[in-house]
Amino acid sequence: MSETARVSLTLNGEPRTVEIGAGRxxxxxxxxxxxxxxTKECCAAGECGACTVYLDGEAVNSCLVLAxxxxxxxxxxxxxxxxxxxxxxxxxxxxETGAIQCGFCIPGMVVAADALLxxxxxxxxxxxxxxxxxxxxxxxxxxxxxxxxLRAAGAADVTG
Amino acid sequence: MIGTSARRVGGVExxxxxxxxxxxxxxxxxxxxxxxxxxxxxxxxxxxxxxxxSGVPGVRAILTAADLPRPIPRYGPTYRDRPVLAxxxxxxxxxxxxxxxxxxxxxxxxxxxxxxxxxxxLPAVLTVASALDPSAPLVQDPELRPDxxxxxxxxxxxxxxxxxxxxxxxxxxxxxxxYTFPMVTHxxxxxxxxxAAPDRDGLIIWSSIQHPYLLQAAIAEVVGLPLSKVRxxxxxxxxxxxxxxHAKFEPLLAFLALRTGRPVRLALTLEExxxxxxxxxxxxxxxxxxxSDGTIAFxxxxxxxxxxxxxxxxxxxxxxxxxxxxxxxxxPDARIVVRALLxxxxxxxxxxxxxxxxxxxxxxxxxxxxxxxxxxxxxEIRLKNLAxxxxxxxxxxxxxxxxxxxxxxxxxxxxxxxxxxxxxRGRGIAVAIKASATTGASYxxxxxxxxxxxxxxxGTSDMGQGARTVLAQVAGQELGVPLERIAxxxxxxxxxxxxxxxxxxxSTVFMGTAVLNACREVRRQLAEIARELFxxxxxxxxxxxxxxxxxxxxLRYEELLAQAWGPVRGELIGTGVRRGEHVPAHPLGGxxxxxxxxxxxxxxxxxxxxxxxxVLRHVSVADVGRALNPAHVxxxxxxxxxxxxxxxxxxxLLLDEHGRIRNLGALDYRIPTTKDLPLELRSLLVENxxxxxxxxxxxxxxxGLLAVAPAVASAVAEATGAVIRxxxxxxxxxxxxxxxxxxxGRPDPPAx
Numbered sequence: 001m002s003e004t005a006r007v008s009l010t011l012n013g014e015p016r017t018v019e020i021g022a023g024r025x026x027x028x029x030x031x032x033x034x035x036x037x038x039t040k041e042c043c044a045a046g047e048c049g050a051c052t053v054y055l056d057g058e059a060v061n062s063c064l065v066l067a068x069x070x071x072x073x074x075x076x077x078x079x080x081x082x083x084x085x086x087x088x089x090x091x092x093x094x095x096e097t098g099a100i101q102c103g104f105c106i107p108g109m110v111v112a113a114d115a116l117l118x119x120x121x122x123x124x125x126x127x128x129x130x131x132x133x134x135x136x137x138x139x140x141x142x143x144x145x146x147x148x149x150l151r152a153a154g155a156a157d158v159t160g
Numbered sequence: 161m162i163g164t165s166a167r168r169v170g171g172v173e174x175x176x177x178x179x180x181x182x183x184x185x186x187x188x189x190x191x192x193x194x195x196x197x198x199x200x201x202x203x204x205x206x207x208x209x210x211x212x213x214s215g216v217p218g219v220r221a222i223l224t225a226a227d228l229p230r231p232i233p234r235y236g237p238t239y240r241d242r243p244v245l246a247x248x249x250x251x252x253x254x255x256x257x258x259x260x261x262x263x264x265x266x267x268x269x270x271x272x273x274x275x276x277x278x279x280x281x282l283p284a285v286l287t288v289a290s291a292l293d294p295s296a297p298l299v300q301d302p303e304l305r306p307d308x309x310x311x312x313x314x315x316x317x318x319x320x321x322x323x324x325x326x327x328x329x330x331x332x333x334x335x336x337x338x339y340t341f342p343m344v345t346h347x348x349x350x351x352x353x354x355x356a357a358p359d360r361d362g363l364i365i366w367s368s369i370q371h372p373y374l375l376q377a378a379i380a381e382v383v384g385l386p387l388s389k390v391r392x393x394x395x396x397x398x399x400x401x402x403x404x405x406h407a408k409f410e411p412l413l414a415f416l417a418l419r420t421g422r423p424v425r426l427a428l429t430l431e432e433x434x435x436x437x438x439x440x441x442x443x444x445x446x447x448x449x450x451x452s453d454g455t456i457a458f459x460x461x462x463x464x465x466x467x468x469x470x471x472x473x474x475x476x477x478x479x480x481x482x483x484x485x486x487x488x489x490x491x492p493d494a495r496i497v498v499r500a501l502l503x504x505x506x507x508x509x510x511x512x513x514x515x516x517x518x519x520x521x522x523x524x525x526x527x528x529x530x531x532x533x534x535x536x537x538x539x540e541i542r543l544k545n546l547a548x549x550x551x552x553x554x555x556x557x558x559x560x561x562x563x564x565x566x567x568x569x570x571x572x573x574x575x576x577x578x579x580x581x582x583x584x585r586g587r588g589i590a591v592a593i594k595a596s597a598t599t600g601a602s603y604x605x606x607x608x609x610x611x612x613x614x615x616x617x618x619g620t621s622d623m624g625q626g627a628r629t630v631l632a633q634v635a636g637q638e639l640g641v642p643l644e645r646i647a648x649x650x651x652x653x654x655x656x657x658x659x660x661x662x663x664x665x666x667s668t669v670f671m672g673t674a675v676l677n678a679c680r681e682v683r684r685q686l687a688e689i690a691r692e693l694f695x696x697x698x699x700x701x702x703x704x705x706x707x708x709x710x711x712x713x714x715l716r717y718e719e720l721l722a723q724a725w726g727p728v729r730g731e732l733i734g735t736g737v738r739r740g741e742h743v744p745a746h747p748l749g750g751x752x753x754x755x756x757x758x759x760x761x762x763x764x765x766x767x768x769x770x771x772x773x774x775v776l777r778h779v780s781v782a783d784v785g786r787a788l789n790p791a792h793v794x795x796x797x798x799x800x801x802x803x804x805x806x807x808x809x810x811x812x813l814l815l816d817e818h819g820r821i822r823n824l825g826a827l828d829y830r831i832p833t834t835k836d837l838p839l840e841l842r843s844l845l846v847e848n849x850x851x852x853x854x855x856x857x858x859x860x861x862x863x864g865l866l867a868v869a870p871a872v873a874s875a876v877a878e879a880t881g882a883v884i885r886x887x888x889x890x891x892x893x894x895x896x897x898x899x900x901x902x903x904x905g906r907p908d909p910p911a912x
Contacts, residue, residue, distance in 0.1 A: 136347075139795075143837065
């Protein structure tokens with residue numbers, strides 16, 4: 001068996017420490033060691049965006065990040081968005097525009113869109129299309145997902 | 161409530177990551193499974209050495225065909241042709257030879273890599289041409305179908321449909337062309353996941369499955385248990401599109417759970433899902449006769465559909481699409497020959513549109529070809545031939561059940577048909593109908609609790625189409641209950657009554673009707689309680705949504721129940737059923753409950769230098785009878801349109817000479833992203849309340865992809881003059897076609 005590593009990180013604002021196989025990805029660690037299954041696995045190759053999380057405030061594909069790389073850093077997952085049990089404006093906008101179908105891509109899509117709005121609080125449609133181009137949705141509802149992002153951007157505080 | 165765009169039931173769970181998909185299920189003591197596969201499509205298995213693999217710490221079992229009962233258990237929705245593990249030889253790339261079970265996924269993967277299979281690669285059947293070649297190796301053992309006259313061929317089944325006399329039909333213009341539609345894969349964002357666990361004297365299966373009750377039956381049969389001892393939990397699938405209709409690796413997991421006595425889990429990688437499900441590839445020759453004014457005289461068609469090594473549900477797909485190949489038109493004479501061909505490839509299965517995109521590609525392209533040759537407008541030729549309400553599209557079968565010409569006219573208006581076009585641009589318009597579910601049975605239970613809230617138990621799978629929401633809206637409408645006081649229970653064969661399947665856009669019509677009937681049964685019970693309680697006569701009590709009325713009396717349901725039952729309490733249980741019976745004499749086992757009609761129109765621009773195209777506008781018009789939730793219908797239709805753009809512009813599985821998929825996975829197989837969207841995408845709905853479902857609804861959600869390819873190709877032809885008959889319309893193919901045109905020739909045939 002491969003050697004193990006101890007990883008300490010701040011996960012959705014809480015300090016957590018896990019003992020894991022050294023080669024374990026952040027995605028697997030979140031889903032299997034930290035019981036956060038909101039982050040999804042699809043391609044495991046950094047192409048689909050289903051596993052998007054924040055690492056030190058930057059959206060990354062957690063399937064391409066070793067958990068060991070997150071040591072001492074801050075990770076925010078879909079479960080960490082919103083506050084006090086309330087949905088963020090972006091999450092509300094996804095519900096309002098009817099952007100959600102099967103929902104499997106949605107956690108990654110929401111994190112990617114959240115990151116996009118942090119970077120560009122008032123994006124144009126082209127910027128949204130570009131910013132979400134790494135997140136696949138096979139139900140095909142991209143137009144409403146983009147509408148949700150623009151709608152959330154129209155509301156003052158998008159990071160809610 | 162009906163006709164409003166209520167928020168998705170389950171939306172909050174999905175937007176917060178709390179929605180639990182099959183892959184998110186964690187069970188105590190759960191073991192992990194990895195499949196052992198070979199590096200080619202077809203190989204003779206000489207020996208399997210599990211020695212080294214068994215030594216990996218944490219390995220609990222390694223199963224090969226030798227560990228299974230003899231003859232090896234086989235399963236499949238059409239024929240029992242698929243073995244639980246490959247026996248004797250593998251028949252497609254990715255077919256498992258063995259399965260490793262271990263304490264961790266890593267250990268299972270490591271051990272799977274150490275299983276040594278001595279094998280010899282054998283020649284494989286990978287194309288329509290080789291499947292039809294009498295000298296080609298047989299994909300399936302003829303012993304599997306001893307009484308079949310075709311048993312010593314790779315034609316699994318052949319159908320002959322049609323009417324009139326094509327040979328005697330005269331025509332002013334005959335168009336004779338061949339069209340191809342390649343293999344494409346579903347690419348649900350949720351790869352298939354399965355768990356099997358022993359449960360006292362039975363089994364529990366978790367699966368991201370569309371048809372939990374058919375899976376239950378398949379498992380019961382393969383392991384020899386009564387249905388009552390097999391319980392299937394079906395968490396809402398993360399996208400399915402037909403690829404999750406029938407059992408895939410659940411039978412294997414059932415045997416592994418019985419062998420180990422513990423829960424076993426297999427989550428496919430995306431690459432493994434490519435090797436598990438795909439759409440049937442079609443080669444279609446159509447000889448069509450037209451009168452000089454564009455009226456169709458006849459269609460003479462031959463469809464060769466390449467399915468995989470095992471039938472799955474592909475023969476049904478192929479038969480159903482061929483049966484309706486002539487589309488939504490009045491066709492006086494038709495000859496239809498359809499073949500389902502076996503090959504050493506991934507088993508083809510249902511895929512949104514169920515064969516219609518393939519046949520619509522051919523027939524609609526023929527309509528365009530005739531229009532060009534006869535100098536008739538492409539819109540006009542469609543309107544001229546389109547069946548009007550009550551006209552038969554297949555003699556003796558369900559006639560046209562919508563105002564289809566209205567949908568075509570709306571699409572034409574929305575795309576600006578006939579208005580001047582900028583240089584390099586073209587427009588296309590195409591239509592299609594898909595036969596809905598024919599037979600089927602849906603049962604629902606509606607429980608009115610004593611506080612007036614409601615639980616609906618319905619065996620539909622909500623895979624993104626929004627079944628939970630629509631069924632809640634039906635119950636809410638009938639019982640006057642707000643959606644937040646309604647729970648929809650699905651995905652448990654142990655507690656929820658039977659539903660045949662979630663497919664063919666049937667759930668709103670079939671299960672919606674069952675829920676509606678169950679709600680009305682609850683209302684009948686409320687009336688009876690009121691009559692007994694107040695000593696009223698029949699007819700004096702009226703039960704409306706949420707309210708029971710009688711002379712001088714107006715009570716909410718919960719008030720009536722409280723008065724009737726007091727502290728003992730109770731609940732009302734209504735059951736509802738919607739059945740479509742099997743009709744043995746019908747070629748498809750029964751007429752369709754409705755047709756799903758779509759008209760798609762596009763305007764696009766082609767860069768002649770690169771072959772790249774930009775879809776400027778894309779309009780999809782669907783005849784949905786009545787949209788119970790317009791936003792959900794529209795987003796389904798838009799999604800179907802985008803998926804249609806995928807198979808039209810970029811998607812195709814490429815095989816190498818060993819039968820391996822060359823573009824295996826997200827890196828090399830492209831599906832539409834946000835950057836591939838049309839600049840403008842519109843979904844328009846025709847609502848005439850003429851469907852067989854609740855409140856006049858028809859099914860919806862597949863229509864948007866049926867006619868995309870011919871509409872786009874038509875626009876490319878107008879923009880460039882190049883007529884392409886092979887999909888997808890990649891920039892390379894478009895560029896080559898435009899170049900060939902410049903040289904005065906026809907486009908080169910597609911690469912194999």
